[in-house]
Amino acid sequence: MTTLRTQSLSYTTPQGRELLHDITLSVAAGETVGLVGPNGSGKTTLLRCVYATLRPTTGRVLLDGADLHAMPVRARARRIATVPQDTDAAAIELSVTEVVAMGRSPHHRFWEADTAADATLVREALARVGIADLAARPFPSLSGGERRRALVARALVQQPDVVVLDEPTNHLDIRYQLEVLSLVRELGTANLLALHDLNLAAYFCDRICVLAGGRIVAEGPPADVLTKELLGSVYGVDAEVGIHPATGAPTVVYLPPTRAVTTS
Known part of the structure; x- marks a missing residue:
C-alpha cells in the first residue's frame, strides 16, 4: 500500500526566511488529507516540497520509505501527479488534448509516440472532468475553471499512486467543485490537497492538517479539528460549527464582526 510521508520537513528561503518548520504528516492509499490555514501559512510551499519543485532545507519526503528527492525524475513522475495552483499557461500553444496527453509522457521513452491506448485514456479523462467538447481548443483560450x-x-491519465492538488476548486463553479473532489476521492490514490473552503475540506477529507506560521497546529478528523476555538485562534474569526444532518460532516458558519451600537 502506497504511503506518502513528510519527516521533520522544514524549508527556509535563500534570504533566510523560514516558511515551514518540522512538518511531519502521512497520507496512505485511499486516503484524502487536506491542508488548511490562512494565506501565508505554508500550504503551497509544503506541496511544492512534496512534488519536488522545492527541496526541503531539512527533513525528507518519503514515498513508501524511499527519499522522493533521490528518485530519478521520470520514476517520480510516474508515481506522483500534481495539479498546481497556477494555471496561467498562455505561452503554451497546445490543444487541450495535447496538454492532457502530457500525463502519459512519464510512461514512455522520449522517442516513443502515444499509443491508441493513451488516446483512449485521454478521451476518457476529458469526459470524466466534463470538457470532452473542448478537446481541440487551444489550452490558453480556456477559462480558469476549464484549465x-x-x-x-x-x-488522471498519469495513473499515479499519489495526487497532490493545490486549491483544486479555484475558479470552479459549485457543481464542478463537488464533482472534481468526488472524483479525486474515487481514485484510490493517496491524495494531499490544499483547500481554502473549510466546508469542502470537512466533507471530502478523511483528515485535516491546519497550518499556521509554517507549522502544523492541529491534525485529525474534521470533526476533531474544526472547532470554534481553533477558527478563532488561527483565522481570527468568530464562527459556529455544527454537524450537518444530511452529510454528517462538520459545517462552519462564519459570523460577521460585532458592530458597536452608537446612540445620539
Whole structure:
C-alpha cells in the first residue's frame, strides 16, 4: 500500500526566511488529507516540497520509505501527479488534448509516440472532468475553471499512486467543485490537497492538517479539528460549527464582526 510521508520537513528561503518548520504528516492509499490555514501559512510551499519543485532545507519526503528527492525524475513522475495552483499557461500553444496527453509522457521513452491506448485514456479523462467538447481548443483560450479541469484530467491519465492538488476548486463553479473532489476521492490514490473552503475540506477529507506560521497546529478528523476555538485562534474569526444532518460532516458558519451600537 502506497504511503506518502513528510519527516521533520522544514524549508527556509535563500534570504533566510523560514516558511515551514518540522512538518511531519502521512497520507496512505485511499486516503484524502487536506491542508488548511490562512494565506501565508505554508500550504503551497509544503506541496511544492512534496512534488519536488522545492527541496526541503531539512527533513525528507518519503514515498513508501524511499527519499522522493533521490528518485530519478521520470520514476517520480510516474508515481506522483500534481495539479498546481497556477494555471496561467498562455505561452503554451497546445490543444487541450495535447496538454492532457502530457500525463502519459512519464510512461514512455522520449522517442516513443502515444499509443491508441493513451488516446483512449485521454478521451476518457476529458469526459470524466466534463470538457470532452473542448478537446481541440487551444489550452490558453480556456477559462480558469476549464484549465483547472484539464489539469485534473492530465493527472488522471498519469495513473499515479499519489495526487497532490493545490486549491483544486479555484475558479470552479459549485457543481464542478463537488464533482472534481468526488472524483479525486474515487481514485484510490493517496491524495494531499490544499483547500481554502473549510466546508469542502470537512466533507471530502478523511483528515485535516491546519497550518499556521509554517507549522502544523492541529491534525485529525474534521470533526476533531474544526472547532470554534481553533477558527478563532488561527483565522481570527468568530464562527459556529455544527454537524450537518444530511452529510454528517462538520459545517462552519462564519459570523460577521460585532458592530458597536452608537446612540445620539
